[in-house]
Every structure is written in structure tokens, then in C-alpha cells.
Amino acid sequence: MEDLKELKKVEQHADQCMKCGFCSFFCPVYQEEKVETAVARGKNYLAKLAIKGEQKFTDELGEIIGKCLLCKRCVVNCPAKTQIDRVVVAARAEMVKNKGLGFVKNFAFRKVMANRKAFGNYVRLAKAFQWLLPKTEGNIRHLPDFLKALGQGRNIPEIAKTFLRDMVKPVYKPQDGKAPIMRVGFFMGCAVDFVYPELGMKFIDFMTKRGIEVVVPQEQSCCGAAIYFSGDFETGRMLADKNIEAFKDVDMIVTGCGTCSSTLKDYQKYLPDNPDQEKRYKDFEKKIKDSMEFIIDVMKVKPEELKLKKEFEGKTVTWHDPCHLIRYQNISAQPRAILKGLKGLKYVEMPNADLCCGMGGSFSVYHYDLTKKIAAKKMNGIKATGADIVVTACPGCMINLIDNVLQNKMPQKVYHLLELVE
Amino acid sequence: MLKESVINELQRIVGKENVLTSPEALKAYSYDGTTSWIREPDVVVFPTTTQQISDLMKLANAEKIPVTPRGGGTNVSGGSVPWLGGIVLCTTKMNKILKIDKENLTATVEPGVVLQDLTLALAKEGLFFPPDPQSFLGATIGGIIAENAGGPACVKYGVTKQYVLGLEVVLPTGEIVNLGGRTLKNVVGYDLLHIFISSEGTLGVITRAELKLNPIPPAKKTTMVVYADVAKAGEGVFRVLENGVIPDKIELLDNWVINRIEEMMPMGLPKDADAVLLFECDGIPEAVEKETEKIVDIVKKYGAVDVRIAKDMDEANRYWLARRAGFAAVFGKAKTVFAEDVTVPRGKIPDLINKCKELAKKYNVEIVVLGHAGDGNLHPAILTDVSNQEHYGRAVKAMDEIIEEAVALGGVLSGEHGIGLEKQKFLKRQLDPVVIDMMKKIKALFDPNNIMNPGKIWE
Known part of the structure; x- marks a missing residue:
């Protein structure tokens, strides 16, 4: 018997929708497909029927609720303030309970990604076969995505020769040898760990240069974004508990990945199954800081005092707002303050900077054609700026931006903001 | 339930990818912006050309299948709910702005253009389309015309009917007709153009509109x-x-x-x-x-x-x-x-x-x-x-x-939402039986088999 526990938790949110249909204007998927099942109103209606037992968890329903980027543009623009993201994620959780994850996901989530060591080995295995792939630049986020994306003409990012986990020390003291002004835990995230280890080292260096002690617990795991947003709450909770345990000795946790910071903060929103869990996830949320808010709001770094790396001097730069920063965490002013304050850079705002790049985690794997169409609008925004470089702070977005910049033969280079500064 | 042969024919007309029949899709086209009017269609089709709509209407007319036109589905009268089942004819894929004519202050558009998209495109030319229903983020031009929508700016500018110069319409029997034109003045015969404005999709399918524009006030x-x-x-x-x-x-x-x-x-x-x-x-x-x-x-x-x-x-x-x-x-x-x-x-x-x-x-x-x-x-x-x-x-x-x-007080029971399903039971309080009868005769003239959005306006 279906208990519909997860959907019932969000029933009050589903009931908020007054069916005005305004979400259609903001939904990147609806804008391409123009069908009601693509938009929040349609998904929400079907979820409400499912709660009432009038809609079964069919493959078609799985397809419909799967076709959402979780970009939250509908949520922030909803006149009734319906939190459709909660409804979509809960509906996916019910799908998983009813149907199980597909084989690829099942294997990847439960066997590989949930086990940090196995994941590392698996990536290594894939790395051994890299010579099969065309040479590209960029980044990889999730291994199953990486494997599935093969053969779709996508620019596949390279995997690092040495992973961050194998480079880092457990503790980094402030470089000036003085007593630390604060002590933070560093959350690596899969992309930084396996693809962008130098970005992780860079962020650690940035902090220790400024009097901060950084600890890097080896027991930390994947944040769980691709896992619990796909509806696998069981594995999601297991990862949440692992990460909470790994970081129990620090009061603040920083990460350079916008999706990771948002995912770690939102355990309390999507995953709690009992009051004890809710409390632990809420306590954990308070510890998390994304690199952008950490640098500006916590470290109180003055952007004009930062030093731009020489190679970027005189360049024109534009900023892409990752969904997980601007809409999940309300972080948009901080990166702009840095980019505008950095001497030697010219900042240009891109039209529709907040528009989703089309990645949506595993969305881009299952709906790659749609991803490309949505990304095309992002590319138009980038072209309109005439910028030399596109900067963001989410490796997920970076993968997709790089892929699409290359496919469109555009001259722009894509960077993480941390890469720009000394 | 529709015959399989009808579905096949629909697929032939608009292409397989533009015909939806899954139970989930049908549920998603069972409602509009109202709370309580819900009824599922048998099939949802997304035509992309006027000719396809003409072919589709001929088929529906021959088979006597109800057809409910629908755009963004933001209306608040039950008007786009397929009350007698049949076909939902969704115009959202006909969403091109064909021409913006600065010299004549007109725009030629397809019915599925979302009002806000039109507003943004016109603003680049310093122009605007004055009717401003508050559903502008989702409402499409076809529906705005069919419902004769209004909004706050009507105090000074009036409602939709004052801004439609011409229409291309597919009749329920499949003929394609052009009504009105591109001029501000036009007294050539009966004003059939305005019969379609506020017809609530019961007389035909609007497939193209010639709109009158204003310059944006400084x-x-x-x-x-x-x-x-x-x-x-x-x-x-x-x-x-x-x-x-x-x-x-x-x-x-x-x-x-x-x-x-x-x-x-x-x-x-x-x-x-x-x-x-x-x-x-x-x-x-x-x-x-x-x-x-x-x-x-x-x-x-x-x-x-x-x-x-x-x-x-x-x-x-x-x-x-x-x-x-x-x-x-x-x-x-x-x-x-x-x-x-x-x-x-x-x-x-x-x-x-x-x-x-x-x-x-x-x-x-x-x-x-x-x-x-x-x-x-x-x-x-x-x-x-x-x-x-x-x-x-x-x-x-x-x-x-x-x-x-x-x-x-000398007023009307609906100013801008339309009658649809929501206000049917009040129609007799406002209109003389003779007037309702005239409307029914007009409907029968356009739509002899009563297939066009049946079940709406009168009980």
C-alpha cells in the first residue's frame, strides 16, 4: 500500500497553487515545450491528484516530474508563493518508493556515489579510458551523468590526475603562523575533488593566507544533490548523516560549489522524517557558507583590496547566476561586488543573468537536447555582453557553460570566481 | 473515447509529436484558472499552421467531435475547459509575432503569442498594445480576443475589441475566413469581426490577428x-x-x-x-x-x-x-x-x-x-x-x-472574464430570452453541428 508520506508532507504547499498559470512565463522547460505537463501548474496538479489517489505513479508521471530543472524561477515569481520545488522533489521520492530508481541511477547512487572510496576508484577506472574521449577542457560533476552523456556529442570534462582527497592535509594552519582568527571545515564536493582539485587548494590557500585555520575531514561525502533531488531520500539521508558526522567538530563549513552549499543547507527542507532529524539538519544548515557569502559576509574581504591574477588584467567579465546561489540561497550581490570591485577588470551585466543554464544536474543527461535549447538563450545573453570571460561559482553550471560555449564556437572562457584572484 | 482512426488522422494532420493522449496529459488539460471547473478532453492537439486547423476542424465536424480552443489556459470563466470532452486545440505552438508595422501602428500575430512576450517585443519599437489583463504573463492573444479581455488601463484605453482591426478565423466547418482588415475605419457590410471578439471560442478558431497599437507615452x-x-x-x-x-x-x-x-x-x-x-x-x-x-x-x-x-x-x-x-x-x-x-x-x-x-x-x-x-x-x-x-x-x-x-444598478454580470461555465446560471438575469435565442441562432449558423466549445455561455 502506498503511504504517500513524502507527498503528504508537502500537501499544504501543493494547495497554495491557485492555477493562475504565471509560472509558464518563467519556466525554461515550458518556454521550449509549450505543454502544460512541462510547467509547475501541471506538475502540481498531477501531484495533488496523486495525493488524492487519483493519479498512479506511472512511468509517464515519472517522465513528467523528472522534466524539471528545479531552477526555482517559478517559485520566486509565484504570486501565491507555492513552493513547487518541494512538491516536485517529494513526488520524485514517491516515484522512487513505488518504482525504484532506474538501473544506472540505482547502481551509481547506492553502490558508487554513496561510498566515497568506491566512487573515487570508479572515477579512476573511467580515467583509465579517457584516451577514448575527445580532448576537451572543463569539468565533471557526477559520474553517472558523465557515463551516460557519452555519445551525445557533448564536450566531456577531463578528470584530474590526482584527486583533491589525495592532496589535502587534514588541517591547514594560518600562513602567518599566528593563532587562527577562525576555524572552518572545507567541504570539497565531487566536482572539486575529482575534476578541479586546484580550485579546492586555491580556496584553502585564500583562507589560510588571511588567518583562517581550515580542516578537511576525509570522511566527508557527496553532498547528495543528484541523489535526493532525484527522489532517493534514503541515500540522501545517509549522506546527510555522514556529512554531519564528518563535520561535527567545526562550527562553520565552507564550499566553493554553489550546488553543494545549497544542498547541504537544504537537508532540513527536503529530507527530515522525524523531529530529531529536522533539528540536526537545521543545526547543520546554520554551519554552511557558500564561498561567495563567506568571503564577503563572514571574512569581510574588501573586493578592491583583492589582487587580480595577471592573466585577467584588462579583461571584460560577466557573471552567471547559478540557480542554487541566486534562488536557493539569495546570493547574487556578493559575487557582483567582488567582480565590480576587482581592479583591472571591466564588469558587464548579462541580460537575464539569472536564467538557468539548462544543466539541472542529471536533467541534462536525460534531456540533453532540451538542455542545449535552454543553454542557447544563456549563450545569447553572454554574446550580448561582449565579455571575454564568463564567471560563476558552481561547477555544475561551468560544465554546461563550457560545453555550450564550445559548441557555439564562442570565444569566451568560463571560470570559477575564485580562479580570478591571487 | 475517440476512435483510433480519428487519433491517427489527427496525428497525420499535425504530426505525431503534436498529439497528446496519455492520461496524465489529458488531466493537465482538464482545467483553466478557475478552481472548480474540471473535465478531461479525449485528446490534446497542437497545430502549427492555419491549414492544419482547417483540416482538423473538417475532421471534427464530419465526426461531430467537440473542439475546445485553448491558449495559455489562464482564463477564469471555465471557458477553455473541454466540458464535453473531445479535442483540446491548443495554440501555444503558434506563437510567432509575424510583423510589427511602425508606420501603421499595427502588429500581425499568431494566436499563441503570450501578451507579455508581445509587450516586450513592442517596447523595443516604442509601442504598446493597451489591453492589459492581469494574466498577461500567461494569457495568449487568441484567448484575449476570444474573451475580449480588459484590465486596469481600460479607463483610458478601452478593452481588447478596440484594438483588433482584423482576424483570420477557421470556422467550425473548416473554411478559412478573413474578417475586418488593417484599417482603422471599415464599414464594408456587417461587422462580423466583432462577433468573434468575446465569442469565447464558440464560433471558430482565431488563427491570426491584426492588432492596433499605441506609442508608449513618455x-x-x-x-x-x-x-x-x-x-x-x-x-x-x-x-x-x-x-x-x-x-x-x-x-x-x-x-x-x-x-x-x-x-x-x-x-x-x-x-x-x-x-x-x-x-x-x-x-x-x-x-x-x-x-x-x-x-x-x-x-x-x-x-x-x-x-x-x-x-x-x-x-x-x-x-x-x-x-x-x-x-x-x-x-x-x-x-x-x-x-x-x-x-x-x-x-x-x-x-x-x-x-x-x-x-x-x-x-x-x-x-x-x-x-x-x-x-x-x-x-x-x-x-x-x-x-x-x-x-x-x-x-x-x-x-x-x-x-x-x-x-x-444598470451594470453587467461580467465585465471582462466572460460567461464560460462560471456564470451560465446568471445569463438569464441579464439577457432577454429573445436575445439569448438570437445568440443561439448565430451560433447554429456558424457551427451547425455544435462542435465548437459546446456547453458554454448558456445552460
Whole structure:
């Protein structure tokens, strides 16, 4: 018997929708497909029927609720303030309970990604076969995505020769040898760990240069974004508990990945199954800081005092707002303050900077054609700026931006903001 | 259920990818912007050309299958709900702006163009399409014309029918006809063009429209006027107009709505005001200044307790954002809301407001008032809960009496939403039986097999 526990938790949110249909204007998927099942109103209606037992968890329903980027543009623009993201994620959780994850996901989530060591080995295995792939630049986020994306003409990012986990020390003291002004835990995230280890080292260096002690617990795991947003709450909770345990000795946790910071903060929103869990996830949320808010709001770094790396001097730069920063965490002013304050850079705002790049985690794997169409609008925004470089702070977005910049033969280079500064 | 051969034929006409038959898709096309009118179609099709629609209508007419045209599905009358099943003909994939003609101030568009997309495209040329239904983010031109939509700006600019010069229409029997033209004046034979405007999709499918545009006025100014008595606010509306100022918008929010908006998002509205009126003047800067001054004088003379002229665009935008949030504020506070659409001659606004207050007491229900006071189109909203029979019964009686009163005051039971399913049962109160009969005969002339959006307007 279906208990519909997860959907019932969000029933009050589903009931908020007054069916005005305004979400259609903001939904990147609806804008391409123009069908009601693509938009929040349609998904929400079907979820409400499912709660009432009038809609079964069919493959078609799985397809419909799967076709959402979780970009939250509908949520922030909803006149009734319906939190459709909660409804979509809960509906996916019910799908998983009813149907199980597909084989690829099942294997990847439960066997590989949930086990940090196995994941590392698996990536290594894939790395051994890299010579099969065309040479590209960029980044990889999730291994199953990486494997599935093969053969779709996508620019596949390279995997690092040495992973961050194998480079880092457990503790980094402030470089000036003085007593630390604060002590933070560093959350690596899969992309930084396996693809962008130098970005992780860079962020650690940035902090220790400024009097901060950084600890890097080896027991930390994947944040769980691709896992619990796909509806696998069981594995999601297991990862949440692992990460909470790994970081129990620090009061603040920083990460350079916008999706990771948002995912770690939102355990309390999507995953709690009992009051004890809710409390632990809420306590954990308070510890998390994304690199952008950490640098500006916590470290109180003055952007004009930062030093731009020489190679970027005189360049024109534009900023892409990752969904997980601007809409999940309300972080948009901080990166702009840095980019505008950095001497030697010219900042240009891109039209529709907040528009989703089309990645949506595993969305881009299952709906790659749609991803490309949505990304095309992002590319138009980038072209309109005439910028030399596109900067963001989410490796997920970076993968997709790089892929699409290359496919469109555009001259722009894509960077993480941390890469720009000394 | 439709025969498999019909589905196959539909797929042949519009392409397989443009025919939806899954149970989930049919459920997603069972509703519009209303709460309680729900009925599933048998199939949803997305034509991309006029010829496809013509072929489709010929098929439906031969097979006597109901066809319900639908665009963004944002209407609030039940109009695009497929009440007798059959085919939902969805125009969202016909969404091209074919031409913007600056010389003649016209635009040629397909029916699936979303109003906001049109507004953004026109703004680049310094032009605008004045009708501004508040569903502009999702509403499509075909539906806006079929419902003869209005909005706040109608005080000065009028409603959709004043901005349609010509239409290409596919009749229920499949013929493609062109009505009207591209000129402002046109008296060649009967004005069949306007029969399609507010036909609610019962006479044919609009496949292309020639729209009349205006240049964007260079200046705008917003004034918020505070009242200690909502009926006085109602009077303020016609006093301003009779004294020679025609603002482009005059909107009203009552105390209850003001407070719900302030709870949702503090906008700086006066929480102890019984009502506020929002005025917007547009035009050349000097005229806008003068008109605003004049409004201030007039409203002060007729009972306003406070006047705030927005000092910049930010403040003005805040007031209008608050106004737009009005409906969400109402809908968020009750399980079921009757969003009334009665419209009265402007001089009767205070009478209608007083009647609403009286009925709220009589039936012990919350009746809140917001809306386009400037054109007499108030939206009294009754808050109730369809699952609470006793309360719902009282709300229904209150709504009945509001409609009764509006008609008695010389008004109409719907100003801009249309009859659809929502107001069918009131039609006889407004229209003479002979008139309803004429309408039915006209319908039969266009649609001999009654396949075009059947089940709407009359019972």
C-alpha cells in the first residue's frame, strides 16, 4: 500500500497553487515545450491528484516530474508563493518508493556515489579510458551523468590526475603562523575533488593566507544533490548523516560549489522524517557558507583590496547566476561586488543573468537536447555582453557553460570566481 | 473515447509529436484558472499552421467531435475547459509575432503569442498594445480576443475589441475566413469581426490577428489616495473623471486586501485605511504633472484623508506590485474564492460597495473589494470553503445578490472574464430570452453541428 508520506508532507504547499498559470512565463522547460505537463501548474496538479489517489505513479508521471530543472524561477515569481520545488522533489521520492530508481541511477547512487572510496576508484577506472574521449577542457560533476552523456556529442570534462582527497592535509594552519582568527571545515564536493582539485587548494590557500585555520575531514561525502533531488531520500539521508558526522567538530563549513552549499543547507527542507532529524539538519544548515557569502559576509574581504591574477588584467567579465546561489540561497550581490570591485577588470551585466543554464544536474543527461535549447538563450545573453570571460561559482553550471560555449564556437572562457584572484 | 482512426488522422494532420493522449496529459488539460471547473478532453492537439486547423476542424465536424480552443489556459470563466470532452486545440505552438508595422501602428500575430512576450517585443519599437489583463504573463492573444479581455488601463484605453482591426478565423466547418482588415475605419457590410471578439471560442478558431497599437507615452505618474470609507473611494473615481481628468488606471484596494498584502510583502500601504485608490496618469510629462495636481485637488475636495504622489519609479512600482499581489492575497486566505467580475456604471460604484458590505453582514461571510474601479469593474471576492456546505451556501446566496444588485444598478454580470461555465446560471438575469435565442441562432449558423466549445455561455 502506498503511504504517500513524502507527498503528504508537502500537501499544504501543493494547495497554495491557485492555477493562475504565471509560472509558464518563467519556466525554461515550458518556454521550449509549450505543454502544460512541462510547467509547475501541471506538475502540481498531477501531484495533488496523486495525493488524492487519483493519479498512479506511472512511468509517464515519472517522465513528467523528472522534466524539471528545479531552477526555482517559478517559485520566486509565484504570486501565491507555492513552493513547487518541494512538491516536485517529494513526488520524485514517491516515484522512487513505488518504482525504484532506474538501473544506472540505482547502481551509481547506492553502490558508487554513496561510498566515497568506491566512487573515487570508479572515477579512476573511467580515467583509465579517457584516451577514448575527445580532448576537451572543463569539468565533471557526477559520474553517472558523465557515463551516460557519452555519445551525445557533448564536450566531456577531463578528470584530474590526482584527486583533491589525495592532496589535502587534514588541517591547514594560518600562513602567518599566528593563532587562527577562525576555524572552518572545507567541504570539497565531487566536482572539486575529482575534476578541479586546484580550485579546492586555491580556496584553502585564500583562507589560510588571511588567518583562517581550515580542516578537511576525509570522511566527508557527496553532498547528495543528484541523489535526493532525484527522489532517493534514503541515500540522501545517509549522506546527510555522514556529512554531519564528518563535520561535527567545526562550527562553520565552507564550499566553493554553489550546488553543494545549497544542498547541504537544504537537508532540513527536503529530507527530515522525524523531529530529531529536522533539528540536526537545521543545526547543520546554520554551519554552511557558500564561498561567495563567506568571503564577503563572514571574512569581510574588501573586493578592491583583492589582487587580480595577471592573466585577467584588462579583461571584460560577466557573471552567471547559478540557480542554487541566486534562488536557493539569495546570493547574487556578493559575487557582483567582488567582480565590480576587482581592479583591472571591466564588469558587464548579462541580460537575464539569472536564467538557468539548462544543466539541472542529471536533467541534462536525460534531456540533453532540451538542455542545449535552454543553454542557447544563456549563450545569447553572454554574446550580448561582449565579455571575454564568463564567471560563476558552481561547477555544475561551468560544465554546461563550457560545453555550450564550445559548441557555439564562442570565444569566451568560463571560470570559477575564485580562479580570478591571487 | 475517440476512435483510433480519428487519433491517427489527427496525428497525420499535425504530426505525431503534436498529439497528446496519455492520461496524465489529458488531466493537465482538464482545467483553466478557475478552481472548480474540471473535465478531461479525449485528446490534446497542437497545430502549427492555419491549414492544419482547417483540416482538423473538417475532421471534427464530419465526426461531430467537440473542439475546445485553448491558449495559455489562464482564463477564469471555465471557458477553455473541454466540458464535453473531445479535442483540446491548443495554440501555444503558434506563437510567432509575424510583423510589427511602425508606420501603421499595427502588429500581425499568431494566436499563441503570450501578451507579455508581445509587450516586450513592442517596447523595443516604442509601442504598446493597451489591453492589459492581469494574466498577461500567461494569457495568449487568441484567448484575449476570444474573451475580449480588459484590465486596469481600460479607463483610458478601452478593452481588447478596440484594438483588433482584423482576424483570420477557421470556422467550425473548416473554411478559412478573413474578417475586418488593417484599417482603422471599415464599414464594408456587417461587422462580423466583432462577433468573434468575446465569442469565447464558440464560433471558430482565431488563427491570426491584426492588432492596433499605441506609442508608449513618455511619462507616467502614480498617486495613492487614502480613504477612511471605501464608499468614498468609490465616489472619488467618478469625481475625478467628471472633473475632466482621465487617468489610464484607477484601481481600488479595500482595508482587508491592504492588510493581507502588507502581511505577504510590506509595501508601505496604509494599514488603517478603509480603502486606497491608485491613480496612474500617462502622457507627455507636462500634462501628466498637471493632471496629477488636478487629481489631488479633486480627491481632497471629495473626502480623501491622505494623498501620496509616488516620488519615483521605485515607489510607483511598489504600489502597482502591491495591486497585482491583491488576488494572490485573497486566494491564499481561503479554500474557495468567488472572484466576482460584476461591472456597473461608474456613478454606481459607491452603491455596489455599500451593498457588498451589507451582504457581508447579512450572510456573515467575508466579502473583500478590489479591482478596476476606474471602469466600474469591481472584483468583489467572497471567501468561503466548498467543503463546508453551510458556509458555502451562504456565500452562494451573497454572490447571487451581488449579481442581482449589479444588474439592478444598470451594470453587467461580467465585465471582462466572460460567461464560460462560471456564470451560465446568471445569463438569464441579464439577457432577454429573445436575445439569448438570437445568440443561439448565430451560433447554429456558424457551427451547425455544435462542435465548437459546446456547453458554454448558456445552460
